[in-house]
Amino acid sequence: MRRALAGWAAFLVVAALVPLAIGGDRYLMLLANVMLMFMALALSWDVVARTGQLSLAHGAFFGLGAYTVALGHRYAALHPLLGLLLAAVVGTAVAAGLGVVTLRLRGIYFAIATLAFAEVLRTVAFQLPDITGGPVGISMPPLFDGDRLLSYYVAGAIFVVALALSLGVRYTRAHYAVTAVRTNETVAAAMGVPVVRTKVLTFAASALVATLAGAFYMPFITHTDPQDAFEVSRSVAALVFPIFGGIYTTIGPVIGTIVLRSFEEYLRVTPPWKEGYQVVYGAVIVLAVLFMPRGLLGLTQRVRAWRS
Amino acid sequence: MALLEAEGLVRRFRGLAAVDGLSFTVEEGKTLAVIGPNGAGKTTAFNLISGLLAPNAGRVAFRGSDVTRKRAHDRCRMGLGRTFQVVQPFAELDVVGNVMVGALFGGGAKSVDAARREALRLCELVGLGAKAAWPVGGLTVPDRKRLELARALATRPAVLMLDEVMEGLTPVEEREAVALLHRIRAEGVTLLLIEHVMSTVRDLSDRVIVMDYGKKIAEGTYAEISRDPKVIAAYLGSEEPMRGAVPPSDPPA
Numbered sequence: 001m002r003r004a005l006a007g008w009a010a011f012l013v014v015a016a017l018v019p020l021a022i023g024g025d026r027y028l029m030l031l032a033n034v035m036l037m038f039m040a041l042a043l044s045w046d047v048v049a050r051t052g053q054l055s056l057a058h059g060a061f062f063g064l065g066a067y068t069v070a071l072g073h074r075y076a077a078l079h080p081l082l083g084l085l086l087a088a089v090v091g092t093a094v095a096a097g098l099g100v101v102t103l104r105l106r107g108i109y110f111a112i113a114t115l116a117f118a119e120v121l122r123t124v125a126f127q128l129p130d131i132t133g134g135p136v137g138i139s140m141p142p143l144f145d146g147d148r149l150l151s152y153y154v155a156g157a158i159f160v161v162a163l164a165l166s167l168g169v170r171y172t173r174a175h176y177a178v179t180a181v182r183t184n185e186t187v188a189a190a191m192g193v194p195v196v197r198t199k200v201l202t203f204a205a206s207a208l209v210a211t212l213a214g215a216f217y218m219p220f221i222t223h224t225d226p227q228d229a230f231e232v233s234r235s236v237a238a239l240v241f242p243i244f245g246g247i248y249t250t251i252g253p254v255i256g257t258i259v260l261r262s263f264e265e266y267l268r269v270t271p272p273w274k275e276g277y278q279v280v281y282g283a284v285i286v287l288a289v290l291f292m293p294r295g296l297l298g299l300t301q302r303v304r305a306w307r308s
Numbered sequence: 309m310a311l312l313e314a315e316g317l318v319r320r321f322r323g324l325a326a327v328d329g330l331s332f333t334v335e336e337g338k339t340l341a342v343i344g345p346n347g348a349g350k351t352t353a354f355n356l357i358s359g360l361l362a363p364n365a366g367r368v369a370f371r372g373s374d375v376t377r378k379r380a381h382d383r384c385r386m387g388l389g390r391t392f393q394v395v396q397p398f399a400e401l402d403v404v405g406n407v408m409v410g411a412l413f414g415g416g417a418k419s420v421d422a423a424r425r426e427a428l429r430l431c432e433l434v435g436l437g438a439k440a441a442w443p444v445g446g447l448t449v450p451d452r453k454r455l456e457l458a459r460a461l462a463t464r465p466a467v468l469m470l471d472e473v474m475e476g477l478t479p480v481e482e483r484e485a486v487a488l489l490h491r492i493r494a495e496g497v498t499l500l501l502i503e504h505v506m507s508t509v510r511d512l513s514d515r516v517i518v519m520d521y522g523k524k525i526a527e528g529t530y531a532e533i534s535r536d537p538k539v540i541a542a543y544l545g546s547e548e549p550m551r552g553a554v555p556p557s558d559p560p561a
Contacts, residue, residue, distance in 0.1 A: 173412045173420055176401070180409045183398040190358055190392070192384035192414025192463050248400075 001171050008163060008250070015156060019149050029148035031265060033220060036155035037213050038261055040162035041234070042241035042253035044209035047169050049239075050248050051199045052182035053103070057114035059235030060121050061091050061207045065214030066229045067125060070138040073219075080143050080219035081154070084212060091211025092204050099200035106185070115235075122230035137225025140218065151220055158216055162209045166250040169202070178202060210238070244288050246297030255296055260285070309372050311336040311498055312388070312467050317356050317366035319349075326352040328522035330366070334467060339499040341509045341530075344519035345542055350502045351393060353519070354469050357500075358390045359383045370467070384414040389465025391456045393472045393502070397444040404431055404440040407458045414463025423462075430458040434488065449476045453485070461492065468492070470501040474508055486511050506534075518542065 015036070022028045041058060048055045068090050069083035078086065102113040125132045132138060144150040169175060177198045180188035185195050218224060245256025263284070267277035292299050310333035319327040327349040334340045342350050355361040357368055359380035367376045375383055384390075389410075397406050407427035408420070417423035431440045434454040439447070447455060453473055460468055470489075474482050486508055493499055493512075503509050509516060510530045518526040518533055520542040526533050533539050 173423070176405065176409045176412050176420075176423075179400050179405075180398050180413075183400060184396050186360055186380075187392065187396050187398070188409070189380035190360060190384060190390055191410045191459060192381050193409065194379075194381045194413070 036159045039257045041213045042257045043162040043166045044206040045238040046242040046253045047206045050178040054111040058210045058238035060118035061210035062214035063229035065211035066218035069215045069218040073140045084215045087215035092208045095207030096204040099203040103199040125226035139223040143219035158212045246295030313369040318364045338514040341513035341516045348519040349522040387466035389460045389463040390469035391460045395452045395456045410459045410462030434458045
C-alpha cells in the first residue's frame, strides 16, 4: 500500500510538470486537460464495476454536471468553480436516488436501467428549451478566460478526487465489501455485508466524480447541447478505457485512458486514418477486448509468467 | 427463553412446500442437529432462518425478538452466523481476506488491521494458518470446508448454522472437524447443524430434529430418534442410508 501511494504521489508530481514540457502549445494543453478529465471519468466507472455492476450512466452524469454548471451560470451567475461544487452535490444526490431504485437489479437489468436514465436526461434537456436551450444548447464564458494552464490544475484537482476514491476503495474496508458483493451477493449478505448499501454508496461516490468531470468540461469547452452532453460514446469511453487498461485497479483505468485517448487522437488527425478513424479505433477496441480479457495489466502479467 | 425460535415456517416454491409448518427451538449452549433425507427442506429452513429467503408464513425469533422482517446482513450482525453446503469462497480474495469479510462486517471489527489479526487467529484455529496468504483456488475440499467455518466464525455468531460441513471429508478429517466443533461449542457458540453423518450427529448433538417433506417428523435425543419407526421409514424410503450409524467412532479428543 505504501509503495502504491508513493507511486501515485510520483505520478501526480510528473502530471503537475507536464505543462512545462508542453510549453505554450495550446493544442497539446487541450489534450492534456481532456486527458485528466477522461482519467477521472474512467476511474469513477471502475469503482462501480468493482461492485459487479455495469453502469451505462456515467456519460449521463457527465452531461448532468455540464448542464448543472451551465444552468447555474445562466440563472444564478454562479462562478464555474462554485458550479463544480453544486454539480457534485446534484450528481451525488441523483445517483443515490437512482441507486436506491435500481441497484436491487442485477447485472444486465441494472445496465439497461442506467442506459434508460441517460436517455431520460437527454430527452429532458431537449424538451425544455425555455430552461435548457433545447436542441440549440447552452453556452457560457470560458473558464479563466481560456487559460489552459489554470484549467489544467482544476482538471488535476478533479483527477485527485477520482484517485482518492479509487485508492480509498482499494485500501480500506470498502475493498472487502465490494469484492465480496461482486463475487457472490448471497454469501456476502450472510457474512454481514450490507449489499444494497454498499452498491448505492459506491455508485453515489462514483457519480460525484463523473459529474465533476462534466462540470469541468462545460466551462472548458464553453458550449454544449443535449446530443453532445449526453453522448452515448462518452458512457462507452468511461467503460472502454478501464477495460482496456485493466479493471478493478487504479492504474488500469489511468493507463487505458492515456493509451486509447492518445491513439484515438493520433488516428483523428493523421492521414490516411482521419477519414474513417472511428472504424479503426472501434476495431482495435474489439480486438483488445477479445484478446486481452484483463486489459493491458493482464497482458503484462502473462508476459511475466511466460518469461519465468 | 430459547435463543432461537422458529414458529410455523412455510416456504413454497411454485406451489410445492419445501418447508411446511416447521417449528423448533434452540436453547443457548445446546447443539441441535437437523437431519432428514435429501430434499427434506433442511437447507431451505436454514435460508429462512438466516434471512436469505422470506417465508410465506411463520416467524423467526432470536433472543426473544422477532427477526422475520430483518435482512440477512442484519441477522448476521445480530449473531446468526452460517456456512454454506456448497462452499463459495470469494475467489478474488486470498484465504485470510475471505475471513476478513466476516470479521469486518458480521463481526464488527473496528479496522482492517484488527480484522486481519482476528482472521489470522481463526485461520490458525481451523488449521489454515500456513495457508492464510494462499489464493482460495488452490485449496482442497477439506481446506475449503475449514475456510467456510473460519469465515462464519469471524462473524462472531451466537448461533452458528453449519450446513453439512463434514461432506466430502475422510473419516480422519471428520474426527478432526468434530473435535474442532467441540472446541467452538466450548467457547459458548450454540450450534445448529445439518448433518448426514450420523456418528457426528451422535457425538455433537444434544437434541435432533428429523425433517421429511418439509415437516418435522420426529424430535428428541439421538438415542430416541434413532429408534423412532417414522425416522427409520423416512430413511429406508430414500436412497440415503443413515451413513455412519452403525460403526461407532472414537470419542472426541
